[in-house]
Amino acid sequence: MKTFTATPADIEKKWILIDAEGVVLGRLASIVAMRLRGKHKPTFTPHMDMGDNVIIINADKVQLTGDKREEHFYWHTGHPGGIKSRTKAQILEGAHPERVVENAVRRMLPRNRLSRKQLSHLRVFAGTEHGMNAQQPEVLDVKSMNKKNTRTA
Numbered sequence: 001m002k003t004f005t006a007t008p009a010d011i012e013k014k015w016i017l018i019d020a021e022g023v024v025l026g027r028l029a030s031i032v033a034m035r036l037r038g039k040h041k042p043t044f045t046p047h048m049d050m051g052d053n054v055i056i057i058n059a060d061k062v063q064l065t066g067d068k069r070e071e072h073f074y075w076h077t078g079h080p081g082g083i084k085s086r087t088k089a090q091i092l093e094g095a096h097p098e099r100v101v102e103n104a105v106r107r108m109l110p111r112n113r114l115s116r117k118q119l120s121h122l123r124v125f126a127g128t129e130h131g132m133n134a135q136q137p138e139v140l141d142v143k144s145m146n147k148k149n150t151r152t153a
Contacts, residue, residue, distance in 0.1 A: 006045040013121075014052045015137035017130075020101065021058040023142050024065055027149045029104035031142055032056065036109065036118045049114060053121045055137055060097035060126040063151040064088060073103065098124035 016035060020028055034040055038050030069089040076083050091100050101124050109115035123132065143150045 004043060004045075006043050006048050006050060008048070010043060011048065011050050013050075015055065015132065015135040016052050016140045017055045017057065017132075017137035018140050018142055019058055020056050020142075021061040022063055022150050022152065024149060024151050025062045025068075025100065025104050026065075027146070028056075028062065028142060029101065029108050031140075031145070032105050032122065033108035035140075036105070036121055037115075047114065049117055051118050051121060053135070053137075054123070055130055055132050056098075056101055056122070056124045057128050057130055058126075059101045059124045060092060062092075062101060065151060097126045 018028070018032065032054050035054055036051040038044050038048075038052070041050060044050060069092075070087050072085040072087055073091065074083060074085045086094075088100055091097060102122070105122060106119055109119060123130070
Protein backbone atom coordinates (compact mmCIF):
# COMPACT_ATOMS: atom_id res chain seq x y z
CA MET A 1 0.00 0.00 0.00
CA LYS A 2 1.39 3.39 -1.02
CA THR A 3 1.04 6.58 0.97
CA PHE A 4 -0.94 9.20 -0.95
CA THR A 5 0.63 12.65 -1.17
CA ALA A 6 -1.38 15.39 -2.82
CA THR A 7 0.09 17.48 -5.61
CA PRO A 8 -1.15 20.92 -6.69
CA ALA A 9 -3.13 19.25 -9.50
CA ASP A 10 -5.05 17.13 -6.96
CA ILE A 11 -6.22 20.08 -4.87
CA GLU A 12 -9.83 21.15 -5.25
CA LYS A 13 -10.94 24.18 -3.26
CA LYS A 14 -14.54 25.05 -2.42
CA TRP A 15 -16.19 28.15 -1.00
CA ILE A 16 -18.00 27.67 2.30
CA LEU A 17 -20.44 30.12 3.93
CA ILE A 18 -20.95 29.98 7.71
CA ASP A 19 -23.49 32.00 9.67
CA ALA A 20 -22.00 32.75 13.11
CA GLU A 21 -25.17 34.09 14.71
CA GLY A 22 -25.66 32.33 18.06
CA VAL A 23 -22.66 30.00 17.58
CA VAL A 24 -20.09 29.58 20.38
CA LEU A 25 -16.82 31.24 19.36
CA GLY A 26 -14.36 28.45 20.22
CA ARG A 27 -16.39 25.75 18.51
CA LEU A 28 -16.79 27.94 15.42
CA ALA A 29 -13.05 28.69 15.35
CA SER A 30 -12.06 25.02 15.58
CA ILE A 31 -14.41 24.05 12.73
CA VAL A 32 -13.16 26.91 10.55
CA ALA A 33 -9.50 26.13 11.30
CA MET A 34 -10.05 22.51 10.29
CA ARG A 35 -11.70 23.63 7.03
CA LEU A 36 -8.92 26.13 6.26
CA ARG A 37 -6.25 23.45 6.70
CA GLY A 38 -8.18 20.81 4.74
CA LYS A 39 -8.22 18.21 7.51
CA HIS A 40 -11.81 17.31 6.67
CA LYS A 41 -10.68 15.88 3.31
CA PRO A 42 -9.55 12.26 2.95
CA THR A 43 -6.62 13.43 0.80
CA PHE A 44 -5.21 15.75 3.51
CA THR A 45 -1.50 16.39 3.11
CA PRO A 46 0.08 18.45 5.92
CA HIS A 47 2.53 20.43 3.79
CA MET A 48 0.03 21.49 1.08
CA ASP A 49 -2.58 24.25 1.11
CA MET A 50 -5.61 21.98 0.65
CA GLY A 51 -8.20 23.90 2.64
CA ASP A 52 -11.36 25.57 1.46
CA ASN A 53 -12.14 29.28 1.29
CA VAL A 54 -14.37 30.21 4.23
CA ILE A 55 -16.77 33.15 4.50
CA ILE A 56 -18.16 33.95 7.96
CA ILE A 57 -21.13 36.31 8.29
CA ASN A 58 -22.74 37.80 11.42
CA ALA A 59 -19.43 37.73 13.31
CA ASP A 60 -20.74 40.43 15.63
CA LYS A 61 -23.44 38.04 16.91
CA VAL A 62 -21.10 35.25 17.99
CA GLN A 63 -21.62 33.92 21.54
CA LEU A 64 -19.05 33.59 24.30
CA THR A 65 -19.54 31.25 27.26
CA GLY A 66 -18.80 32.01 30.88
CA ASP A 67 -16.88 35.22 31.61
CA LYS A 68 -14.98 35.20 28.33
CA ARG A 69 -16.59 38.49 27.25
CA GLU A 70 -14.55 40.17 30.00
CA GLU A 71 -11.22 38.52 29.07
CA HIS A 72 -8.64 40.86 27.59
CA PHE A 73 -6.77 40.85 24.30
CA TYR A 74 -3.29 42.26 24.85
CA TRP A 75 -0.86 43.72 22.33
CA HIS A 76 2.24 45.85 22.47
CA THR A 77 2.98 48.92 20.37
CA GLY A 78 6.73 48.34 20.44
CA HIS A 79 7.40 51.45 22.52
CA PRO A 80 8.32 51.44 26.23
CA GLY A 81 5.18 51.13 28.33
CA GLY A 82 3.17 50.43 25.19
CA ILE A 83 1.12 47.44 26.34
CA LYS A 84 -2.54 47.85 25.42
CA SER A 85 -5.63 45.79 26.11
CA ARG A 86 -9.31 45.61 25.31
CA THR A 87 -11.94 43.16 26.44
CA LYS A 88 -13.65 40.94 23.91
CA ALA A 89 -16.93 42.73 24.71
CA GLN A 90 -15.37 46.10 23.80
CA ILE A 91 -14.08 44.73 20.51
CA LEU A 92 -17.42 43.08 19.63
CA GLU A 93 -19.27 46.34 20.30
CA GLY A 94 -16.63 48.49 18.60
CA ALA A 95 -15.81 49.27 14.99
CA HIS A 96 -14.26 45.89 14.07
CA PRO A 97 -16.17 43.00 15.73
CA GLU A 98 -14.86 40.54 13.14
CA ARG A 99 -11.40 40.68 14.74
CA VAL A 100 -12.54 38.48 17.63
CA VAL A 101 -13.35 35.64 15.20
CA GLU A 102 -10.19 36.24 13.13
CA ASN A 103 -7.99 36.05 16.25
CA ALA A 104 -9.72 32.90 17.50
CA VAL A 105 -9.18 31.14 14.16
CA ARG A 106 -5.59 32.41 13.82
CA ARG A 107 -4.71 31.03 17.24
CA MET A 108 -6.07 27.57 16.35
CA LEU A 109 -3.76 27.27 13.34
CA PRO A 110 -0.08 26.32 13.64
CA ARG A 111 2.39 29.20 13.61
CA ASN A 112 4.15 28.82 10.25
CA ARG A 113 4.25 30.15 6.69
CA LEU A 114 1.66 27.72 5.40
CA SER A 115 -0.91 28.67 8.02
CA ARG A 116 -0.44 32.36 7.24
CA LYS A 117 -1.27 31.57 3.62
CA GLN A 118 -4.26 29.47 4.68
CA LEU A 119 -5.52 32.31 6.87
CA SER A 120 -5.70 34.53 3.79
CA HIS A 121 -8.54 32.26 2.59
CA LEU A 122 -10.73 33.40 5.50
CA ARG A 123 -13.14 36.29 5.06
CA VAL A 124 -15.08 37.53 8.07
CA PHE A 125 -17.96 40.02 7.89
CA ALA A 126 -19.72 41.65 10.84
CA GLY A 127 -23.13 41.79 9.14
CA THR A 128 -25.10 39.60 6.77
CA GLU A 129 -23.86 41.29 3.60
CA HIS A 130 -20.80 39.88 1.86
CA GLY A 131 -19.44 40.47 -1.61
CA MET A 132 -18.70 36.82 -2.38
CA ASN A 133 -21.90 35.78 -4.15
CA ALA A 134 -20.07 35.23 -7.44
CA GLN A 135 -18.15 32.32 -5.87
CA GLN A 136 -21.44 30.48 -5.14
CA PRO A 137 -20.49 29.35 -1.63
CA GLU A 138 -21.99 26.24 -0.08
CA VAL A 139 -23.72 26.84 3.26
CA LEU A 140 -22.26 24.93 6.20
CA ASP A 141 -24.74 24.76 9.07
CA VAL A 142 -22.56 24.71 12.19
CA LYS A 143 -25.59 24.98 14.48
CA SER A 144 -26.97 21.60 13.41
CA MET A 145 -23.64 19.73 13.76
CA ASN A 146 -23.88 19.57 17.55
CA LYS A 147 -26.35 21.06 20.02
CA LYS A 148 -23.44 22.45 22.07
CA ASN A 149 -22.39 24.64 19.14
CA THR A 150 -25.15 27.14 19.88
CA ARG A 151 -25.92 29.23 22.87
CA THR A 152 -28.85 31.57 23.25
CA ALA A 153 -28.04 34.93 24.80
